[in-house]
Amino acid sequence: MRTPGPPGRSDRLDALRGLAMVWMAVFHFCYDLNHFGLIRQAFRSDPFWLWQRTAIVTLFLACAGLALALALHAGQGWPRFWRRWAQVAGCAVLVSAGSALMFPRSWISFGILHGIAVMLVLARLAAPLRGWLWLLGLVAIALPRLVADPFFDSRWTNWLGLVTRKPVTEDWAPVLPWLGVMLWGLAAGQWLLARRPGWLAGALPHRLAPLAALGRWSLSFYMLHQPVLIGALMLYLWIRR
Template sequence: MTQRLDRIDLLRAAAMLWMTAYHFCFDLNFFRLIREDFYRDPFWTWQRTAIVSLFLFTAGLSQAVALHQGQTWARFWRRWWLVAGAALLVTAGSLLVFPKSFIHFGVLHGIALMLIVVRLTAGWGAWLWPLGALAIGLTFVAPALILSVPALEVLNTPWLNGLGLISRKPVTEDYVPLLPWLGVMWWGVAAGRWAMSERPQWLGSSAPAQGGRRVLVQLGRWSLSYYLLHQPVLMGLIWLGIQLA
């Protein structure tokens, strides 16, 4: 049985609260209560990048801890199926709200694929640092490479969008492909494995937290459920507020 470390859950909770604030503003814009460009304005696009990066780095830390504590493949697959099933729910829900730009490869789809890759490569040690940099760097090279080699245009097709080697971003409300984001999770794994070996206290304790810290730790431990529910709740509350105004 693996044990959760509270500082990792606190990091995850911070990402979730930041995500909630971001999505609340996004939903206000969706209902035309504010006017912002969430797709091109750097103020919003860089926030999204930071939130996703924090989520994936934390996911990498968690995988490092799980492996250090001897997580079995059976337990891994039980968790993986929850993530994959949640990704399908996100696709179905977004198809109802955004039929022209539904989420076909968002953050949960990406995490499901990355978790398998990370599980298979976690033993590569310090190589994960340069591999992470390479995964991120390839996405900057891909557009020019595709333009110079016409046969690589196939990478822009929907069936291969999940790789992330594209020259045209697909029309979708959330897009978290394997590259560059696997690089961030690899860095999380590398950092986690180093910390468990050299500075385990940095990742916190498995002892019960107290007070407000306990609330945040619990929030971090129920991240998947929260992720699935927060947007329907936010949009429902805003819609209700509009009806009552």
């Protein structure tokens, strides 16, 4: 068994985040195979792929909410928060730039990193609400189904999520409804820390250590995995010619 990590971190949470990273990488590899014509799948309409994406994003944002609860419990101040936030926001800008080069007609203007950057600020501001976060999260999840307007269909406004149609883009994680998932993760983390702290701080089986290590470097892995996968497939196609 591995001993618990340093204050503000949880090996168990890192392993859960690492599992999400592996799942995401497999999903993206299949997506890349489809992009290069090596398989034929309807990623934009087949429920099998749509539900997988939903599950992966849900797991990511729930982990982000849990991690925020741990950080606040450990006394994280705003300066340290902003340093980490700047890394996420900077990587989001790089994702937009890279996607614009590779997918000029469907580039990523508000993907998962953009969403996390905005939602982390909102979730941190809402953290003092504690038990009320469950209700606030429910409202955030329900709003897109109750309120929608064509005004929000443009690239400048679709980040909020109140759209009448999904945008044509390689990735899209609007504030609504996904803020609700992060708020529920934050609320769950606060509840666990108050009533079941051992569930997050407990030791991790040694065989899961690689997942925990991956989870601690999730942002770096996220930024590097697609260039590596795409580069490897391009090399394969070049050799196969």
